[in-house]
Amino acid sequence: MSKKILIIDDDPNILDYLSALFTDNGYDVQVAPDAVKGLEAARRFLPDLITLDIEMPGDWGPRFYRQMMQVKELKNTPVIVISGLSGNEHAIPKAIAAVKKPFDREELLRIVKEAIG
Amino acid sequence: MAETVLIMDSDREHGEAIRTYLQRHQYDVTVACDAQKILVHLENQTWNILLGDPLIDGGTAASGIADFLKQDAMVQLIVYGTTEQVDRAMDRFALDASAYMELPVNSKALMLNMARARNHSLKNRKIDRYVQRLTDLHTARNHFLQLFDSVPCFISVQDRNLRITAINKWFKQHFGNSVGGYCYQIYKHRTSPCEKCPVIQTFEDGQIHSTEEVVTALSGRQYHVLTHTAPIMDEKDEITQVMEISTNITQIRQLQDHLTSLGLMLGSMSHGVKGMLTALDGGIYQLETGLQKQDEARVSRAFEQVKTMADKIRDMGLEILNYARSRQMQYAPVPVADLVENVMKNIRPGAAKNNVICKVFLPDSPGIIEIDSVWMESALVNFLENAVDACAYDHEKPVHKVSLTVTIEPAERVCFRIQDNGVGMDQETREKMFTLFFTSKGSRGTGLGLFIAHRVIQQHGGTVQVTSFLNQGTELIICLPRIPPGSVGENGVNPVSS
Incomplete structure (x- = not known):
């Protein structure tokens, strides 16, 4: 069974891009446009990895992460931060990687592969 | 230094006699017996006193002597001669001679007249000096006034009540002839003094103070000004007035604001730009893979996305340009x-x-x-x-x-x-x-x-x-x-x- 990735980003274009990229590389993908929907999707979908945008309207990425940590089934799920904010590598200290937009897709795929195969 | 005296006497012996007498009283004396010699002496030397008959030789030297007197107010003319000669000299020289004496010359009268001529000469010299000094003062005053007027700042002088007592030309041009008005009224259309008024501070401590203010000119335009104040003291070192000098820095401020917000804008926009570039990357990726897979739906969706992103990036570029361009309102x-x-x-x-x-x-x-x-x-x-x-x-x-x-x-x-x-x-x-x-x-x-x-x-x-x-x-x-x-x-x- 293929590994599952949940993508959380408020920009539909980027959701589209990441979802195509991961699907093309054999992952099972779901997307969420904000942190609230992201949390719902995560509970339901139980992904192997989450990519998270830091700067989103409504609930910010870091708050999503704190809430996610309180869910037993999710708290060990690796998170990759993908954001345009510089200094994003410190926003979520436990994230396995922080990628800056615009990112190198080979690099992103390599990080994902290292994390979940 | 002895005073120089030129004796004009056609009677050489008489002239020499007077010379001997005067030399005894420490004068430096020369005798000329005809008009031609007199003119030569006048030309070659400066004289303090001309003594004798200025109308010698039928008055041929008279105009030369008159010119000489006119040129130098220090030179004094004392006339002596026969009743007739003196009479003619009075007609010709009138008040230009300081004394007229008939022959025979009374030695006491001569010495008194010589002394008086000397006093005259000294007084004239003094007056000359005063006139020169007054002229200098006047020139200096004009010079300072000109400087005051042409300084490209708004300068006003104010009394303790912040009433304006003097202004320069620039001030007048932009704020009207406001002498007698109150500073806060003229500059800011206020009815009471501003808080932290630098003029009041200078009245209090005699120091120079500065502030930055926004003032409104007659035209309704607002200027950013950098204001400095300086005390004006009287002879007892008491501050009687304060001078306020305001430099118009509106353009600098505008430029600064503009640059600041431009910098701020570029900083804050970089995030948006990064998002757009990522989405553009996404579009290109989907286009590429769509073409490889011959997935027409993906290609057309990707193409749409690339187009949208290109539009957005273009719009953003235009907005920045729009903002960066400094354009005057043209109604x-x-x-x-x-x-x-x-x-x-x-x-x-x-x-x-x-x-x-x-x-x-x-x-x-x-x-x-x-x-x-x-x-x-x-x-x-x-x-x-x-x-x-x-x-x-x-x-x-x-x-x-x-x-x-x-x-x-x-x-x-x-x-x-x-x-x-x-x-x-x-x-x-x-x-x-x-x-x-x-x-x-x-x-x-x-x-x-x-x-x-x-x-x-x-x-x-x-x-x-x-x-x-x-x-x-x-x-x-x-x-x-x-x-x-x-x-x-x-x-x-x-x-x-x-």
């Missing part, structure tokens, strides 16, 4: 109907693409409005585009509408009401919507559009009123005077940099 009368038509031309395509119905309501003969059409059109387009976007973001309502209603209100105000039934705004968004770099569109907005649009409306002397309810829609009422306040006599300034 011109425009028919309201034309303005609305031009604006709607820009709006309709985008609205149609998002299935938003556009309605325009114009009154009969809405008339003419004086605006800078380039700025005003882009402002109204911006408001309407936001209305269309608000509809496009809403997924709750089946039908979306944007309407523009023009009404003519009392006091010659033209109002544009823009209504939409889009996503609406919460209170926070409503309050911040005109703030620089605030955007509710996430990476899709620059936070510049409404900020600039609002400034344009303000610059035209207009107002914007916002009513909005989340998930219901938004109503904007933009009211403009038919003639903007800054249009008479002078152009306004760039709405974003002023």
Whole structure:
């Protein structure tokens, strides 16, 4: 069974891009446009990895992460931060990687592969 | 040094006798016996006293002697001669001679006249010096006045009550002849002194103080000025007045504001730009892989995305350019109907693409409005585009509408009401919507559009009123005077940099 990735980003274009990229590389993908929907999707979908945008309207990425940590089934799920904010590598200290937009897709795929195969 | 005396006497022996007598009294004496010799002596040497008959040889030297006296006020003429000679000399020289003596010369009278001539000469010298000094003073005063006037600053001198007692030309040109008025009144149209007045501080401590102020000139223009004060003391070292020197730094401030917000803008926009570039990457990736897989749906979707992103990046570039360009307001009368038509031309395509119905309501003969059409059109387009976007973001309502209603209100105000039934705004968004770099569109907005649009409306002397309810829609009422306040006599300034 293929590994599952949940993508959380408020920009539909980027959701589209990441979802195509991961699907093309054999992952099972779901997307969420904000942190609230992201949390719902995560509970339901139980992904192997989450990519998270830091700067989103409504609930910010870091708050999503704190809430996610309180869910037993999710708290060990690796998170990759993908954001345009510089200094994003410190926003979520436990994230396995922080990628800056615009990112190198080979690099992103390599990080994902290292994390979940 | 002995005084030099030239004796003019045709009787050589008589002349020599007088010379001997005078030499005994320490005078440096020369005798000339005819007109020609007198003229030669006058030409070659300076003399303190000319003594004798100036009309010697039938008066051939008279005009030369008169010239000599006129040239140098120190030279004194003492006439002696026969009754006839003295009489003729009186006719010719009158007050130009300091004494007239008939022969035979009384030695006491001669010495007294010589002494008096000397006194005369000294007094004349003194007066000469005073005149010279007065002239110097006058020149210096004029020079200082000229300096005071031509300094390219606003200079005023004020008394303890902050009443202006003197101003320079620049001050007069920009603030009128305000001597006698109060500083705070002339500069700021206030009725009481400003807080932390540097003039008052200088009166208190005698030190130089400085502040930065915004003042309003006669023309209604506002200037940023850097003000310095300096005490003016009397001879007892007491401060009687204070001089205030204000330098106009408006342009520097404008430039600084402009640069600051430009820098701020570039910083804050980089996030948006990064998002767009990522999305563009995404589009290109999908295009590439779509072509490889010959997935036509993916290709056309990707192409659409690339196109949209290219548009967005272009728009953002244009907005930056728009903002960076420093353009003066150029007001011109425009028919309201034309303005609305031009604006709607820009709006309709985008609205149609998002299935938003556009309605325009114009009154009969809405008339003419004086605006800078380039700025005003882009402002109204911006408001309407936001209305269309608000509809496009809403997924709750089946039908979306944007309407523009023009009404003519009392006091010659033209109002544009823009209504939409889009996503609406919460209170926070409503309050911040005109703030620089605030955007509710996430990476899709620059936070510049409404900020600039609002400034344009303000610059035209207009107002914007916002009513909005989340998930219901938004109503904007933009009211403009038919003639903007800054249009008479002078152009306004760039709405974003002023």
